[in-house]
Amino acid sequence: MRCILGYRAVGVTTACFVPVLSIRGAQEEEPPDAQLMRLDNMLLAEGVSGPEKGGGSAAAAAAAASAGVGPDNSAEHSDYRAKLTQIRGIYHTELEKYEQACNEFTTHVMNLLREQSRTRPISPKEIERMVGIIHRKFSSIQMQLKQSTCEAVMILRSRFLDARRKRRNFNKQATEILNEYFYSHLSNPYPSEEAKEELGKKCSITVSQVSNWFGNKRIRYKKNIGKFQEEANMYAAKTAVSAASVSAHGSQANSPSTPNSAGGYPSPCYQPDRRIQ
DNA sequence: TAGGATGATTCTCA
DNA sequence: TGAGAATCATCCTA
Numbered sequence: 001m002r003c004i005l006g007y008r009a010v011g012v013t014t015a016c017f018v019p020v021l022s023i024r025g026a027q028e029e030e031p032p033d034a035q036l037m038r039l040d041n042m043l044l045a046e047g048v049s050g051p052e053k054g055g056g057s058a059a060a061a062a063a064a065a066s067a068g069v070g071p072d073n074s075a076e077h078s079d080y081r082a083k084l085t086q087i088r089g090i091y092h093t094e095l096e097k098y099e100q101a102c103n104e105f106t107t108h109v110m111n112l113l114r115e116q117s118r119t120r121p122i123s124p125k126e127i128e129r130m131v132g133i134i135h136r137k138f139s140s141i142q143m144q145l146k147q148s149t150c151e152a153v154m155i156l157r158s159r160f161l162d163a164r165r166k167r168r169n170f171n172k173q174a175t176e177i178l179n180e181y182f183y184s185h186l187s188n189p190y191p192s193e194e195a196k197e198e199l200g201k202k203c204s205i206t207v208s209q210v211s212n213w214f215g216n217k218r219i220r221y222k223k224n225i226g227k228f229q230e231e232a233n234m235y236a237a238k239t240a241v242s243a244a245s246v247s248a249h250g251s252q253a254n255s256p257s258t259p260n261s262a263g264g265y266p267s268p269c270y271q272p273d274r275r276i277q
Numbered sequence: 278t279a280g281g282a283t284g285a286t287t288c289t290c291a
Numbered sequence: 292t293g294a295g296a297a298t299c300a301t302c303c304t305a
Contacts, residue, residue, distance in 0.1 A: 167284045167301060175283095190294085211293085212285060219295065220283090 039146040048088045048149055083156050091149045098145065102138040106131055170213070174203035178213050182221075183235035189218055 043049035109130055113122055170178070181199060182189050191199060196210040203210070221228050 169283065169302060209284080213283090215294070215296095216284070219297095222295090 036143055036146070039143065039150055042150050043091070043146060043153075047084065048091055048153060084153065087149060087152050087156070091145065094145050095142065098138055098142055102134065105138075106134050109134060170203060170205060170209075174205060177202050178210070178217070179231070179235055180239060182214065182217050183232050184239050186232065189214060189221075 040049065110127070113127055113130065116122060169175075178199060181191065181195070185191070191210070191214060193207070196207045196214075199210045200207045205213075
């Protein structure tokens with residue numbers, strides 16, 4: 001029996017159905033359709049069930065996206081996708097096994113009834129009822145499989161989100177780059193998507209991390225301008241020196257990503273009277 | 278080890 | 292949908 005993150009595939013043998021083939025079994029309630037539908041929808045949304053487009057990993061990628069995970073390729077993300085693919089694989093294998101077992105068992109029971117029909121009369125209704133019982137039993141086991149799969153996906157997802165919460169401080173160079181951009185655009189510290197992408201590349205972080213950083217920075221700057229004054233002056237001076245150096249050499253102004261400073265951003269524009277409102 | 282710094286998440290609003 | 296604000300969780304340093 002395989003186990004991923006506490007997910008155990010429910011094994012199936014025909015033996016486990018023999019004791020329940022009784023009239024009492026026939027009177028058991030139908031599996032709740034609403035619950036089954038919810039499980040089906042969830043498995044579909046998670047990319048576990050449903051049509052497989054471009055392999056399980058594609059479905060898992062879609063599921064990762066549905067888990068609020070951007071299209072980055074971090075180790076955590078690929079690990080998440082790999083585990084989701086594994087869950088998907090097990091789910092489909094088990095589902096096939098159930099279907100096969102169901103068909104085999106139905107045939108087996110039909111044969112038994114045929115044998116019995118030699119000694120006693122068996123009506124088509126009775127046969128139909130037996131087949132119905134078998135199918136209902138297998139359906140309830142399928143539902144257990146779906147429930148286990150949903151649980152496994154939920155556990156995987158929550159662990160993934162927990163992992164994301166664990167943070168690492170950006171390296172010094174990345175913080176420098178972000179600060180340089182922030183203080184040189186203090187009058188409008190809202191980088192465009194392109195700028196965010198470029199900053200992300202330079203700092204080896206994702207675009208959403210850049211957005212987070214700027215969001216945090218704007219608020220924290222606004223809340224305590226006094227505290228950041230020194231930092232602002234430092235970066236302003238730094239950028240001014242870079243700009244002066246560039247103009248002295250007069251050759252780097254056309255660099256694609258470094259329009260006005262060695263840090264790659266426009267000339268310093270730190271002006272105490274032009275800050276975030 | 279306490280407290281500040283910092284990245285991430287969530288909620289609200291325009 | 293992006294920004295602001297509050298908050299959480301972790302890191303870092305004295």
